Structures are given as structure tokens and as C-alpha cells.
Amino acid sequence: MNRRLTLTLLACVIAAPSAAAMGKRPEKNSLSFHLQGHQSDGPKMVFPLPMGNKKRFFRKSPVTFNKEIVSLKHFITEDGTYGATFSFSKAAAGRIAAITTSNQDKWLVAMLNGRPVDAVYIDKPVGDGRLVIWRGIKQVEIIRFEYAMPLTGETSKQWKERIKGHERQRKAAQKEAQEAQNERNRRRNN
Numbered sequence: 001m002n003r004r005l006t007l008t009l010l011a012c013v014i015a016a017p018s019a020a021a022m023g024k025r026p027e028k029n030s031l032s033f034h035l036q037g038h039q040s041d042g043p044k045m046v047f048p049l050p051m052g053n054k055k056r057f058f059r060k061s062p063v064t065f066n067k068e069i070v071s072l073k074h075f076i077t078e079d080g081t082y083g084a085t086f087s088f089s090k091a092a093a094g095r096i097a098a099i100t101t102s103n104q105d106k107w108l109v110a111m112l113n114g115r116p117v118d119a120v121y122i123d124k125p126v127g128d129g130r131l132v133i134w135r136g137i138k139q140v141e142i143i144r145f146e147y148a149m150p151l152t153g154e155t156s157k158q159w160k161e162r163i164k165g166h167e168r169q170r171k172a173a174q175k176e177a178q179e180a181q182n183e184r185n186r187r188r189n190n
Helices: 002-019 090-102 139-148 156-189
Strands: 031-035 046-051 054-059 069-076 082-088 107-112 115-121 130-137
Touching: 031 054, 046 115, 054 107, 069 139, 082 090, 082 139, 107 130, 115 130, 139 156
Parallel strands: none
Antiparallel strands: 031 107, 046 054, 069 082, 082 130, 107 115
16 A cells, blocks of 8 residues: 555656656747847847846847757755756857857846746856756746756666666656556445
8 A cells, every 4th residue: 555655656656747748748948148239229120028126138039048058957056956067069069158258247147938037147158058948947847848858967878778778767656647547446335
């Protein structure tokens, strides 16, 4: 009995992120980084964001795109959300280096799924092709990222094996949960 309860709870925990996807892989995140602009650029070119007691304006045109992210490394923050370091392709890394070199003393805001999650002050050039979101990422968004790209240091083969392992766990958890539900239904009918 105790084992069955433990397995059922485990199945619910594993299946919970997948339940919203109806048995499919999680939908993809949309992540972009936007450089600080000027209000004088106009509403077609910039959007306002309150930051502390100031309103800052950021360019609508992003510095980076999802397809340029090659890996991530995530961590849990003090406030219970997640942060992550995103590694970019060589072409994007060069663009990030050039932009951060010529735009020091400005802000760079991370927009994740249409909402601002974090902003960083550019105090020196970013030469390693990595940008960090220090806080504000939800667990479901981390799960989506893990399906979409390898973790930093993980080979493509390891990433694919990890995804296959997640799929096997998800299917086993769904099967266990269904069997538990069938058993409860059988007991009610007897």
C-alpha cells in the first residue's frame, strides 16, 4: 500500500508538466534579449519597461533569437525561481560581443514568453557568447528549455538520450497513474 502511494505520487509529479501537453513534448519558449533604446526612437522602435522608479525604453528588435541558443545551464535562485546561463552560436556570440562593446552603460532586458524576466547592466563586453538571466524563470519554462536544447557540457547524443529517458519516465508514470485509477474504479464498483 505504501509503495503504491509512493508510486502514484511519483507518477503525478513526473506527469504533471506533461499533462498540460496532452502526451506531447512541451511547447517551446520564446526568449529574446533587447538592448536599451531611447524614448525619442518612437513607439514603433522601442517599448517602455518600468525599472525601479524609472521608465526605461528597450528596442523591439532583439539582439538574439531562440535558434541561436546552443545550450543552457540552469540554477535555483533565492526567491525560488530559476536562473540560467545561455550559450550562443559563434555568429551570435560575435554579435553579442560587438553590441556589448559599443553599448556599455546601457541595460539589456531578457524577454521570456512575452514577459520581462530580468535585466542586466552592461558594464563590460561579453566575449564568451553567454548571457545570464539571474532570476524569474518558471520551472515549466526550464523543462521546456531542457527539451529544446542540451545542457552546457552535454553532447548532442547525451541530450537525445536524456530526452528519451524523460519520455520513458513520462510514459511509465502515465501508465502507473492509469493503472492506479483503474484499480480505484474497480474497488468502487465491487
